[in-house]
Amino acid sequence: MRNLHAFCSTGDAPWLPAPSAAETSAPGEASAPSRARAPPRLLGFGEVDHTLEKHLQEDWWEDLFDEVYLLTDGDVVEDPAITEREVDLLLQILAGHLPTGACPGSVAGPYHLVDLCCGQGRHALELLRRWPGGLRVTGVDQSATLIGVARERAAAAGATSAAFHVADARAPGALDAAGTPADAVILMGNSLGYSPQSADDSAILRNAAAALRPGGLLVIDVTNGEYMRQNFSPRSWEWLDVPAGGQQSAAPGAGRLAVRSRKLSPCGGMLLSREMVICTGHGLIRDKVYAERMYSQADLDRAAAVHGLVPARPAHFLDGETSARLGADMGMMASRMVLTYCKAAPGEGGTGGV
Numbered sequence: 001m002r003n004l005h006a007f008c009s010t011g012d013a014p015w016l017p018a019p020s021a022a023e024t025s026a027p028g029e030a031s032a033p034s035r036a037r038a039p040p041r042l043l044g045f046g047e048v049d050h051t052l053e054k055h056l057q058e059d060w061w062e063d064l065f066d067e068v069y070l071l072t073d074g075d076v077v078e079d080p081a082i083t084e085r086e087v088d089l090l091l092q093i094l095a096g097h098l099p100t101g102a103c104p105g106s107v108a109g110p111y112h113l114v115d116l117c118c119g120q121g122r123h124a125l126e127l128l129r130r131w132p133g134g135l136r137v138t139g140v141d142q143s144a145t146l147i148g149v150a151r152e153r154a155a156a157a158g159a160t161s162a163a164f165h166v167a168d169a170r171a172p173g174a175l176d177a178a179g180t181p182a183d184a185v186i187l188m189g190n191s192l193g194y195s196p197q198s199a200d201d202s203a204i205l206r207n208a209a210a211a212l213r214p215g216g217l218l219v220i221d222v223t224n225g226e227y228m229r230q231n232f233s234p235r236s237w238e239w240l241d242v243p244a245g246g247q248q249s250a251a252p253g254a255g256r257l258a259v260r261s262r263k264l265s266p267c268g269g270m271l272l273s274r275e276m277v278i279c280t281g282h283g284l285i286r287d288k289v290y291a292e293r294m295y296s297q298a299d300l301d302r303a304a305a306v307h308g309l310v311p312a313r314p315a316h317f318l319d320g321e322t323s324a325r326l327g328a329d330m331g332m333m334a335s336r337m338v339l340t341y342c343k344a345a346p347g348e349g350g351t352g353g354v
């Protein structure tokens, strides 16, 4: 894992020019030969006249979730306080459905939980920290970079009941390596709705349902589509090195900035976003267009019902999350719904459509 904080100061990211010999030598010292040939600067899409669709790659998420994502979204997905609050809620939800005697702190179990689209494993690892001995977690994500981070963090925490696998959650048998059936599957942090084909989301729900034991729970934390459709910011900019209080934390000339523009897809079902990340003094390190489907609770209830998943408790709305970065843009994380479904016993459920 590369050191995120080094991106702008050492030039060790392959998309940044390596520092020149003159930049790396102390005054009076002989110039050292350049350590690496400078890669070309990223040119990006240039000015785009709001036709973001033109630059949208179908599988845009396959290379988005890397070290730069941990930087741009780090104010939310790398903030331990936010993850702790989300895990408080998960534990509340799971508590009512645990086998007798199994609860955080108890010795019953192990309860098997699959963290689907787990990213760097923040929920899986926090759940294990809170519930040692009673839980076995398996994280699955398509991003080899984030799974690598999750494994490193699990090893550092001595979390031997955690396993992390790289897999596409849409693929048949994606969760086979998890050693199912699971007692619960969680799909957190708005990880659904990336594909233009709703059948892909249906495949993810099918795999989640197949991994559950009858009576097991699926918890989905996803953007509140109805809210977002009305309230997204068409433009935002965010200094990534400015924490709460507005104190500049990067050295002058080494700040990193994310600028975003957004618009609804013509049918209004997806939110298209362009995100550019710029290192001052170095140039553009990311220019990416992505699109996320905006689900309502009713949409997801219908999609879940197809796979025999029935609502198990009232939705919880996560509206109050704020970033520690002054004035930061919460984007798709601004307002989310946490929906809980129960896998029906054979013969019950399995109606509706996506």
Ligand SMILES: C[S@@+](CC[C@H](N)C(=O)[O-])C[C@H]1O[C@@H](n2cnc3c(N)ncnc32)[C@H](O)[C@@H]1O
Pocket: 061, 065, 077, 116, 117, 118, 119, 120, 122, 140, 141, 142, 143, 146, 167, 168, 169, 170, 187, 188, 189, 190, 191, 194
């Ligand atoms: C916004 S991140 C959230 C990660 C994590 N759940 C969290 O809350 O921090 C979305 C994650 O979903 C993963 N993802 C999206 N589509 C996927 C798929 N088809 N198969 C596996 N992982 C997927 C991405 O790689 C990414 O790590």
